[in-house]
Amino acid sequence: xxxxxxxxxxxxxxxxxxxxxxxxxxxxxxxxxxxxxxxxxxxxxxxxxxxxxxxxxxxxxxxxxxxxxxxxxxxxxxxxxxxxxxxxxxxxxxxxxxxxxxxxxxxxxxxxxxxxxxxxxxxxxxxxxxxxxxxxxxxxxxxxxxxxxxxxxxxxxxxxxxxxxxxxxxxxxxxxxxxxxxxxxxxxxxxxxxxxxxxxxxxxxxxxxxxxxxxxxxxxxxxxxxxxxxxxxxxxxxxxxxxxxxxxxxxxxxxxxxxxxxxxxxxxxxxxxxxxxxxx
Amino acid sequence: xxxxxxxxxxxxxxxxxxxxxxxxxxxxxxxxxxxxxxxxxxxxxxxxxxxxxxxxxxxxxxxxxxxxxxxxxxxxxxxxxxxxxxxxxxxxxxxxxxxxxxxxxxxxxxxxxxxxxxxxxxxxxxxxxxxxxxxxxxxxxxxxxxxxxxxxxxxxxxxxxxxxxxxxxxxxxxxxxxxxxxxxxxxxxxxxxxxxxxxxxxxxxxxxxxxxxxxxxxxxxxxxxxxxxxxxxxxxxxxxxxxxxxxxxxxxxxxxxxxxxxxxxx
Amino acid sequence: xxxxxxxxxxxxxxxxxxxxxxxxxxxxxxxxxxxxxxxxxxxxxxxxxxxxxxxxxxxxxxxxxxxxxxxxxxxxxxxxxxxxxxxxxxxxxxxxxxxxxxxxxxxxxxxxxxxxxxxxxxxxxxxxxxxxxxxxxxxxxxxxxxxxxxxxxxxxxxxxxxxxxxxxxxxxxxxxxxxxxxxxxxxxxxxxxxxxxxxxxxxxxxxxxxxxxxxxxxxxxxxxxxxxxxxxxxxxxxxxxxxxxxxxxxxxxxxxxxxxxxxxxxxxxxxxxxxxxxxxxxxxxxxxxxxxxxxxxxxxxxxxxxxxxxxxxxxxxxxxxxxxx
Numbered sequence: 068x069x070x071x072x073x074x075x076x077x078x079x080x081x082x083x084x085x086x087x088x089x090x091x092x093x094x095x096x097x098x099x100x101x102x103x104x105x106x107x108x109x110x111x112x113x114x115x116x117x118x119x120x121x122x123x124x125x126x127x128x129x130x131x132x133x134x135x136x137x138x139x140x141x142x143x144x145x146x147x148x149x150x151x152x153x154x155x156x157x158x159x160x161x162x163x164x165x166x167x168x169x170x171x172x173x174x175x176x177x178x179x180x181x182x183x184x185x186x187x188x189x190x191x192x193x194x195x196x197x198x199x200x201x202x203x204x205x206x207x208x209x210x211x212x213x214x215x216x217x218x219x220x221x222x223x224x225x226x227x228x229x230x231x232x233x234x235x236x237x238x239x240x241x242x243x244x245x246x247x248x249x250x251x252x253x254x255x256x257x258x259x260x261x262x263x264x265x266x267x268x269x270x271x272x273x274x275x276x277x278x279x280x281x282x283x284x285x286x287x288x289x290x291x292x293x294x295x296x297x298x299x300x301x302x303x304x305x306x307x308x309x310x311x312x313x314x315x316x317x318x319x320x321x322x323x324x325x326x327x328x329x330x331x332x333x334x335x336x337x338x339x340x341x342x343x344x345x346x347x
Numbered sequence: 348x349x350x351x352x353x354x355x356x357x358x359x360x361x362x363x364x365x366x367x368x369x370x371x372x373x374x375x376x377x378x379x380x381x382x383x384x385x386x387x388x389x390x391x392x393x394x395x396x397x398x399x400x401x402x403x404x405x406x407x408x409x410x411x412x413x414x415x416x417x418x419x420x421x422x423x424x425x426x427x428x429x430x431x432x433x434x435x436x437x438x439x440x441x442x443x444x445x446x447x448x449x450x451x452x453x454x455x456x457x458x459x460x461x462x463x464x465x466x467x468x469x470x471x472x473x474x475x476x477x478x479x480x481x482x483x484x485x486x487x488x489x490x491x492x493x494x495x496x497x498x499x500x501x502x503x504x505x506x507x508x509x510x511x512x513x514x515x516x517x518x519x520x521x522x523x524x525x526x527x528x529x530x531x532x533x534x535x536x537x538x539x540x541x542x543x544x545x546x547x548x549x550x551x552x553x554x555x556x557x558x559x560x561x562x563x564x565x566x567x568x569x570x571x572x573x574x575x576x577x578x579x580x581x582x583x584x585x586x587x588x589x590x591x592x593x594x595x596x597x598x599x600x601x602x603x604x605x606x607x608x609x610x611x612x613x
Numbered sequence: 614x615x616x617x618x619x620x621x622x623x624x625x626x627x628x629x630x631x632x633x634x635x636x637x638x639x640x641x642x643x644x645x646x647x648x649x650x651x652x653x654x655x656x657x658x659x660x661x662x663x664x665x666x667x668x669x670x671x672x673x674x675x676x677x678x679x680x681x682x683x684x685x686x687x688x689x690x691x692x693x694x695x696x697x698x699x700x701x702x703x704x705x706x707x708x709x710x711x712x713x714x715x716x717x718x719x720x721x722x723x724x725x726x727x728x729x730x731x732x733x734x735x736x737x738x739x740x741x742x743x744x745x746x747x748x749x750x751x752x753x754x755x756x757x758x759x760x761x762x763x764x765x766x767x768x769x770x771x772x773x774x775x776x777x778x779x780x781x782x783x784x785x786x787x788x789x790x791x792x793x794x795x796x797x798x799x800x801x802x803x804x805x806x807x808x809x810x811x812x813x814x815x816x817x818x819x820x821x822x823x824x825x826x827x828x829x830x831x832x833x834x835x836x837x838x839x840x841x842x843x844x845x846x847x848x849x850x851x852x853x854x855x856x857x858x859x860x861x862x863x864x865x866x867x868x869x870x871x872x873x874x875x876x877x878x879x880x881x882x883x884x885x886x887x888x889x890x891x892x893x894x895x896x897x898x899x900x901x902x903x904x905x906x907x908x909x910x911x912x913x914x915x916x917x918x919x920x921x922x923x924x925x926x927x928x929x930x931x932x933x934x935x936x937x938x
Contacts (some may be wrong), residue, residue: 343682
């Protein structure tokens with residue numbers, strides 16, 4: 068007797084993953100609606116908390132006219148790009164930091180017996196629409212910046228703006244995935260991930276000129292954060308690159324993002340392979 | 348006598364509870380160090396444009412950053428200390444049991460939070476501070492009195508921090524859900540404590556307001572005491588007034604809440 | 614075995630590296646063989662109990678069978694599939710119930726979790742409706758479907774979890790402690806359901822449990838594992854022999870008497886006119902009863918079956934003795 072097994076190689080893995088992601092995210096959205104008042108509060112709260120970063124910048128500019136030689140609209144441009152890109156990856160993968168807790172309480176095992184890629188399941192875990200708050204305020208600041216920066220727009224420069232958002236989100240997303248892989252090894256260390264994701268986002272809100280050369284080298288070549296906005300935005304604003312980079316570097320973000328995502332994928336696989344579950 | 352020993356044991360319990368999470372503590376040290384480095388660079392740029400902003404020079408601004416990173420977890424600046432547990436106990440009604448214990452509710456949680464603060468200070472706060480002093484130019488006093496003065500300011504800061512969060516927790520007796528309060532506490536904590544920028548550097552009226560709020564007792568006051576930017580007695584008075592006011596308000600809310608629980612039949 | 618076994622393990626091993634703190638800043642690395650060269654086969658439609666003390670390697674075995682953990686050595690196949698390599702493909706063919714953690718959605722009505730299963734497993738609509746109806750009827754879930762899971766009792770949730778694991782017609786069902794923490798009635802319902810599932814659908818069932826009644830009432834075959842090794846594999850009755858256990862004859866005499874003296878049995882306890890005699894479980898009680906009745910003023914008697922838990926404990930003890938000598 069042979070039973071027909073739906074799902075036996077019907078869809079490619081990435082489509083299967085997206086489908087599962089959608090199904091699970093929808094469940095979390097409905098779960099959050101079970102506590103409607105809390106939901107509204109957390110949406111507003113997220114908007115305000117994430118907005119504090121920009122308030123800091125405004126506070127600084129209430130005392131000075133430029134920071135590291137960059138004007139407020141220019142810094143707002145950096146901020147808007149980084150916050151929106153980070154907001155997108157935070158919305159899509161932002162709950163990866165519960166992975167450690169899931170491993171500790173054993174519920175990670177229940178995800179592993181489902182017919183869907185685990186990365187999709189853990190990515191959709193605790194999916195929360197309140198995270199639209201960061202995207203919203205990031206988008207507003209970006210809008211303000213685009214109206215106030217002094218740029219001779221060309222087609223290339225125009226294209227760079229959406230490219231930065233997409234590639235930036237991919238680079239931050241890869242960071243989330245690497246962080247998740249790390250949590251398989253060290254379940255309590257979810258906060259290390261924050262240093263790179265939230266820390267990276269804060270870093271990219273300020274002009275590269277503010278930071279030490281070695282530091283900038285580190286976030287260009289070791290962690291490719293500079294390709295989220297620093298390098299392409301410097302090109303858009305007609306400023307020199309933060310480091311001696313070839314002229315086309317502004318357009319390299321897609322390649323960098325792709326390579327970084329591939330590395331993150333490998334790290335995730337290695338992490339999953341070393342998973343040892345809890346208990347006996 | 349006996350009571351003293353009880354609260355000492357509760358404090359030790361609070362200390363130990365956080366001490367068990369080694370990896371989490373290490374991760375926290377790392378995160379605070381990274382954020383410290385990022386902040387230091389931005390502050391240096393800011394003070395480059397406006398030397399003596401807020402009365403600090405560059406070394407003092409850097410010192411402020413690292414003290415802030417040191418106290419971030421110690422004072423639970425964005426929440427996440429005892430109040431989450433207490434809120435949960437209020438929400439589930441377990442609090443009724445606590446009220447019948449022969450121990451004072453407020454003192455009990457204060458002791459527990461003191462243990463937590465001590466651990467976060469030693470386990471998580473000191474290393475980023477040392478890191479900062481090794482790699483950046485800081486304005487650290489060399490005399491013992493300044494450091495002793497800091498210690499007193501820190502003790503008072505722990506009281507104020509506790510007082511704020513105890514009030515927040517008590518509100519759950521009426522709100523039945525801590526989500527909103529926690530969000531508000533987080534935003535106020537980060538902003539008004541001066542985690543984002545020294546309160547001295549806040550402009551105009553906004554600056555006057557935040558420097559008068561209780562959150563100013565948390566980082567700004569200890570920093571100014573350490574660097575000799577203020578008369579310690581003045582700082583202590585500010586901190587102590589807020590601590591007493593907050594703890595008294597917490598007590599009032601507690602007795603009102605207790606009556607409520609008793610009326611509801613626990 | 615003529616047909617190839619549905620579940621097949623051939624010298625399967627799982628070794629964990631354990632780092633243990635041995636002093637201040639000193640850590641010792643050592644290897645723990647959680648599963649140590651286990652081989653067995655389970656045919657389609659069998660219902661097997663998998664028992665052993667905590668930390669014996671039961672859960673590790675189940676986790677390897679479901680693809681959660683990768684074996685360190687040996688060969689393992691479920692329905693011809695290597696679980697750790699093709700975990701998602703295997704997932705369509707197996708159902709798993711973890712006794713202590715629910716897979717249901719805490720804040721949503723029970724039915725929502727089932728709708729998710731429907732879509733995630735791509736269960737054809739008619740099939741889904743049929744399976745759901747069946748589970749709802751047999752597990753008495755009708756009144757619970759619209760209740761948020763957080764409001765269900767432990768027993769209700771377990772029944773809900775079992776249904777969730779079966780909607781996609783799995784060929785094999787793994788249950789890890791399915792009756793843990795349940796009240797007597799819930800336990801009975803769960804057992805009855807599993808019996809029917811096995812009988813009617815021919816679903817292969819492998820369950821780990823601490824409750825030996827689960828095994829007695831459900832499983833024709835038992836496997837005992839300890840320290841990662843398979844200690845016993847066979848019918849429940851054989852376990853008694855393997856443990857060389859004893860049955861107990863409880864004799865009520867007319868009056869208090871000195872301990873009864875008969876060959877092949879010994880008195881283990883005397884309480885007034887009542888005496889307890891132990892005799893080998895493999896022997897028949899009849900000749901013993903006849904002899905006592907002939908020599909002593911007997912009023913009443915009963916035979917007590919050995920407690921399986923005691924049997925297993927004894928088996929372990931003997932194994933340990935052998936290993937020590």
